[in-house]
Amino acid sequence: MKQLDKISGGKKSPKRKLKKDDITVVDTKAAKKAVVATALGNAMEWFDFGIYSYLAVTIGKVFFSETAGSLQLVFSFATFAVAFLVRPIGGMFFGMLGDKLGRKKILTITLVLMSFSTLCMGLIPSYAKIGNLAPILLLLARLVQGFSAGGEYSGAMTFIAESSPDKKRGFFSSGLEVGTLVGYIGGSAIVTILSYTLGPDKMLDWGWRIPFFIAAPMGLIGLYLRNNLEETPVFEAMNEGKDKEKEKGLIKKIFVYHWPQLLKGIVLVLFFNVVDYMLLSYMPSYLNVVLGYGETVGLLFILIIMFIMIPIVLFMGYISDRVGNKRIILSGLIGIVILSIPAFKMIGSGSYTTVFFGLMILAILLATFEATMPSMLPSLFFTEVRYVALAVTFNISVSLFGGTTPLVMAWLIKVTGNPMVPAYYIMAACLIGILTMIFVKETTGKALRGSAPAVEEKHEIADILENPQEAIWWKDEKITIDEKIADSDNEK
Numbered sequence: 001m002k003q004l005d006k007i008s009g010g011k012k013s014p015k016r017k018l019k020k021d022d023i024t025v026v027d028t029k030a031a032k033k034a035v036v037a038t039a040l041g042n043a044m045e046w047f048d049f050g051i052y053s054y055l056a057v058t059i060g061k062v063f064f065s066e067t068a069g070s071l072q073l074v075f076s077f078a079t080f081a082v083a084f085l086v087r088p089i090g091g092m093f094f095g096m097l098g099d100k101l102g103r104k105k106i107l108t109i110t111l112v113l114m115s116f117s118t119l120c121m122g123l124i125p126s127y128a129k130i131g132n133l134a135p136i137l138l139l140l141a142r143l144v145q146g147f148s149a150g151g152e153y154s155g156a157m158t159f160i161a162e163s164s165p166d167k168k169r170g171f172f173s174s175g176l177e178v179g180t181l182v183g184y185i186g187g188s189a190i191v192t193i194l195s196y197t198l199g200p201d202k203m204l205d206w207g208w209r210i211p212f213f214i215a216a217p218m219g220l221i222g223l224y225l226r227n228n229l230e231e232t233p234v235f236e237a238m239n240e241g242k243d244k245e246k247e248k249g250l251i252k253k254i255f256v257y258h259w260p261q262l263l264k265g266i267v268l269v270l271f272f273n274v275v276d277y278m279l280l281s282y283m284p285s286y287l288n289v290v291l292g293y294g295e296t297v298g299l300l301f302i303l304i305i306m307f308i309m310i311p312i313v314l315f316m317g318y319i320s321d322r323v324g325n326k327r328i329i330l331s332g333l334i335g336i337v338i339l340s341i342p343a344f345k346m347i348g349s350g351s352y353t354t355v356f357f358g359l360m361i362l363a364i365l366l367a368t369f370e371a372t373m374p375s376m377l378p379s380l381f382f383t384e385v386r387y388v389a390l391a392v393t394f395n396i397s398v399s400l401f402g403g404t405t406p407l408v409m410a411w412l413i414k415v416t417g418n419p420m421v422p423a424y425y426i427m428a429a430c431l432i433g434i435l436t437m438i439f440v441k442e443t444t445g446k447a448l449r450g451s452a453p454a455v456e457e458k459h460e461i462a463d464i465l466e467n468p469q470e471a472i473w474w475k476d477e478k479i480t481i482d483e484k485i486a487d488s489d490n491e492k
Contacts, residue, residue, distance in 0.1 A: 018468035022452040023461050024233045026165040034163040034232075035172050037225035038156040039179030041111045044218050045149050046180045048118050050187025051211040052080055053281070054299075058208045063135045065127045079139055083146025084403040091395035094151025095388030096250055103159045103235055103387060106151060108226045113148035115219020117141045122212025154391035161378035162232035162386075165456040167321060167445050173375035174317025180370070181306045181313070184280060187211065188303055234383055234451045254389045256488075257481050261380040264440055265393035268377060271433035272369040273402025275336065275426050279362050280306065282406040282422070290419050291348055293355075301356060305363045312364060316371030324444040325372040330437055332368030336430040339365070344423040379443040382450035382478065401429075449474045 052059070059079075060072030067075060098106040121141045127134040156176055164172040190211050198207040254262065280302060287298035320328045339361055346358030381389040405425075412421045447453040453464050453471050464471045 018452065018465065018471055020461055020465065023464060024237070024452065024454040025458055025461075026163070026233070026454050026456055028165070028456055030230060031160075031163050031165070031168075031172055033225070034229055035160055035175040037222065037229055038107065038159050039175050039182075040218070040222045040225060041107065041114070041152055042156050042176055042179035043183030043186070044111065044114055044118075044215065044222065045152055046183030047187040047218070048114070048145060048183075048215070049281075050184040051191055054188055054191035055208050055211070056080070058204055059138075061204060062126045062208065063124075063138050075135070079135070079142055081403065081407075082139060083142045083149065084399045086143055086146040087150035087399055088392065088395040090147035090150025091154060091391030092150075092251060092388060093147075095154060095391030098151065098155055098158070098387035098391075099250065099385060102231050103155055103162065104226065104229050104231045106387070107155045107159060108223065110148045110152040110155060111219060111222045111226060113144055114152060115215045115222070117144035117148065118212055118215035119219070120144075122209040122215075150395045151391060154394045155387060157374045157378050157394075158387045158390060159229075159232055161375055161448060162234035162383075162451075164375075164454070166447055166454050168456065169375045169379075170320035170325060170372060170444060171314070171317040173378075174313050174320075174371040176374040177313050177370035178310055181310050185303060185306050188299065190214070192299070192303075233454065234448060237383075237451065250385065250388060251392075253485065254385055254392065257484055258381060258385060258389055260439075262389065262393055264436055265377055265380050265390070266397040267432060267436040268373065268440070269394050269397035270401045271333065271426075271429040272373050273398050274405050274429040275362070275366050275369065277402050277405040278409070278422055278426055279359070279366055282409050283359070285406065286409070286422065287347070287355075290413055297352070301359055304356075305359050308360070309363050309367055309370070312367040313371045316367050317375075320372050320375070320444060324442050325376045326437060326440060326442045326444070328368050328372050329376070330434065332365045333430045333433045333437065335365045335368070336362075337427050337434070340423040340427050341420065344420055348419060376440075376443070379446075379448055380440075382474070382481075383448065384450060386448075386450075446473055447471060450478065 056076045057072075060067075060076035063079075064072045064075045094106050094110060118141075121138065124134055124137045124141070153176075157173065160173050160176055161169055194207050194210060195203055284298035284302055287293045287301065316328060343358045343361040346354045346361070349355060349358070377390055377394065378386055380393075409422050409425065412425070413419060443449075455461060455464070469475075
């Protein structure tokens with residue numbers, strides 16, 4: 001594959017037509033392997049999220065035993081929340097390296113760091129044994145987790161999108177969110193089983209460490225799978241004859257020349273993560289504390305919901321390749337605006353059957369985002385800045401809006417006394433999303449920005465060459481950005 005700057009016909013490059021050799025024929029087996037390897041890393045991130053959330057009370061007792069009972073949980077969750085503060089920093093760091101050195105190398109590094117830091121959490125002695133050093137080490141482990149997670153998810157999205165044929169990008173990319181669900185289910189289920197079999201005393205003494213130890217074999221399996229991956233063909237094509245001068249000031253260029261796409265991406269991540277964290281993270285507490293259902297009821301409901309969501313997400317990803325990401329996302333946004341109030345009324349009805357169906361409404365609507373975002377978000381950015389731009393976009397938004405959703409909900413309900421606040425909150429987020437989607441270009445089935453088309457079969461090449469202008473749909477946008485950069489460099 002040739003360097004695509006020449007195809008775009010910018011100021012400094014002679015214009016030439018799209019040729020047969022420019023088009024990538026994707027190895028479907030390799031693409032499926034990439035989905036499994038990257039989804040495993042995402043599963044591990046959410047495995048950690050699940051075990052920490054379910055062990056929050058125990059962790060508070062182990063590491064903050066000198067603190068009063070209610071404050072133990074506060075400190076435990078505060079330590080967990082710290083990871084969100086460093087995610088944008090980790091995203092920028094690993095994103096820049098990913099755009100310079102390659103997606104595969106960085107994804108391997110982030111997975112090793114995540115598994116190592118999670119394992120270390122299970123090895124840290126309790127407060128009773130080493131005093132204040134225990135919570136300090138816990139905090140350091142969480143910081144490493146957050147730092148590595150900042151480059152993990154955005155890198156995984158980038159890798160799958162760049163490894164997939166254009167016409168199946170939605171379905172392949174939806175596998176990433178299946179990893180999210182599997183990781184959370186696995187973490188939550190393991191903690192629940194251990195708590196039931198060991199009892200509270202053994203769990204507090206040593207049982208809580210077991211889920212963290214599982215991170216080690218998971219990390220080794222992920223390391224093996226990722227080491228055996230090939231670099232994405234899109235990155236390799238861009239890397240041929242790459243001008244190293246263009247890599248300088250990458251972060252500045254993203255904010256100066258790619259800011260419209262950054263803003264769109266931040267809003268997309270905003271409504272996606274507000275709904276995601278609302279249902280999968282905050283809902284068990286909402287069912288228990290606000291609505292008065294038993295603690296195990298909320299946890300069991302969400303576990304069942306996540307199991308059911310797995311095939312729905314894959315199906316939505318499959319459908320998105322046929323009708324377009326934009327239509328699927330808009331249907332989910334409009335559905336939430338219309339159905340959130342009825343769904344939350346059902347959740348508060350007191351009937352377990354009705355509660356379940358209320359949760360299922362929200363789960364199906366969330367699945368429209370989980371199935372499409374991993375393929376839509378990478379398509380916002382050009383290849384040479386995709387990893388870092390996506391990392392900045394995703395981590396800033398998830399830190400500001402996603403991770404804060406449970407805290408904001410708890411505060412708003414306390415202030416207003418209105419249990420319907422969560423419905424209004426996700427409706428507001430989705431109304432913003434509807435307005436933003438007007439300005440988002442449909443790219444389903446098309447080449448990624450900055451890349452030539454990627455096909456599954458050789459016979460598709462002839463059809464593409466019949467309409468090369470449509471194939472390189474991003475050409476004019478790229479020329480405009482290159483001209484702005486050239487003008488800025490000339491002024492200097």
